[in-house]
Amino acid sequence: MDELLSRLFSSEEEESHMLDCMAHFMVFMAACTLVTLLFENVPYGRYASSKYGFAVNVKFAWFIQELPAFLVPLALLLWTSSSKTSLLPNQLLLAMYFCHYTQRSLIYPFLIRGGKSTPFASFALAFVFCVYNGYMQVRYLSHYAEYPADWVTHPCFIAGSGLWLVGWLVNVHSDHILRNLRNPGETGYKIPRGGVFEYVSGANFFGEITEWAGFALAGHSVHSAAFAIFTLVVLTSRAVAHHKWYLAKFDDYPKSRKALIPFVF
Numbered sequence: 001m002d003e004l005l006s007r008l009f010s011s012e013e014e015e016s017h018m019l020d021c022m023a024h025f026m027v028f029m030a031a032c033t034l035v036t037l038l039f040e041n042v043p044y045g046r047y048a049s050s051k052y053g054f055a056v057n058v059k060f061a062w063f064i065q066e067l068p069a070f071l072v073p074l075a076l077l078l079w080t081s082s083s084k085t086s087l088l089p090n091q092l093l094l095a096m097y098f099c100h101y102t103q104r105s106l107i108y109p110f111l112i113r114g115g116k117s118t119p120f121a122s123f124a125l126a127f128v129f130c131v132y133n134g135y136m137q138v139r140y141l142s143h144y145a146e147y148p149a150d151w152v153t154h155p156c157f158i159a160g161s162g163l164w165l166v167g168w169l170v171n172v173h174s175d176h177i178l179r180n181l182r183n184p185g186e187t188g189y190k191i192p193r194g195g196v197f198e199y200v201s202g203a204n205f206f207g208e209i210t211e212w213a214g215f216a217l218a219g220h221s222v223h224s225a226a227f228a229i230f231t232l233v234v235l236t237s238r239a240v241a242h243h244k245w246y247l248a249k250f251d252d253y254p255k256s257r258k259a260l261i262p263f264v265f
């Protein structure tokens, strides 16, 4: 794989510059996505529409679209000279990334209960995003990122890691609550109860946004910040859309519940 990368890039400076450009482009795409989402919901789940391509089985879609986020980084670690993987801050940040994507790509798809099919366009975009982001995050952390020797005791790293952990636990727990709303074979919607759902409609999204914001704080790079910004844009829109949908659908929906941020928004 080193040989492939050396064919693509004439020097390490060139690849490093490309990684920076990719992060800036992701922020640009987040801005474009923000504008698009002001006019249209992401076409998936309860909002799915046939105008975005044929329907892909939901478990197959989640497994295949998320797999590159796990396999591309794994290939980078196994088959490239990852010169920074012996450093503790890099190891811990890589562990956070892999912890999330091991669950998301190898476990989450097989736990889904009665999920709606995914339109091909959403599936294809998610696949491309996972390849792009997987390469950007892990190539940077494994080969280029340099932190001060005592970075793991820096308040930014400690607070960021803590936020990452809390966010991940909230995300996994909230997805678990959603899944258990349905008995096997059911496909309808119910009011989520318990955990962070007592405070917000998008508890799973709140967890994931917190998670990547923490990762960005601990990682202190334009690459991790771009991912956190992209996640914020995409998932805020989903939380707001779900919140409005619940209020319109259920007369007894808890009135004090917010969309995304407990007590605030």
Ligand SMILES: NC(=O)c1ccc[n+]([C@@H]2O[C@H](COP(=O)([O-])OP(=O)(O)OC[C@H]3O[C@@H](n4cnc5c(N)ncnc54)[C@H](OP(=O)(O)O)[C@@H]3O)[C@@H](O)[C@H]2O)c1
Pocket: 044, 045, 046, 112, 113, 114, 115, 116, 117, 171, 175, 178, 179, 181, 182, 187, 188, 189, 190, 191, 192, 204, 205, 208, 230, 231, 234, 235, 238
């Ligand atoms: N980092 C990122 O940029 C990013 C982007 C997208 C997603 N994600 C993460 O991926 C995970 C799934 O995202 P998502 O957008 O698919 O979440 P979602 O809309 O909350 O749906 C998750 C699952 O729960 C079901 N569900 C949702 N609300 C329900 C209710 N009230 N009653 C019964 N079942 C319900 C859905 O079924 P249906 O399919 O039938 O609606 C789906 O199977 C989340 O953890 C999210 O944070 C991350």
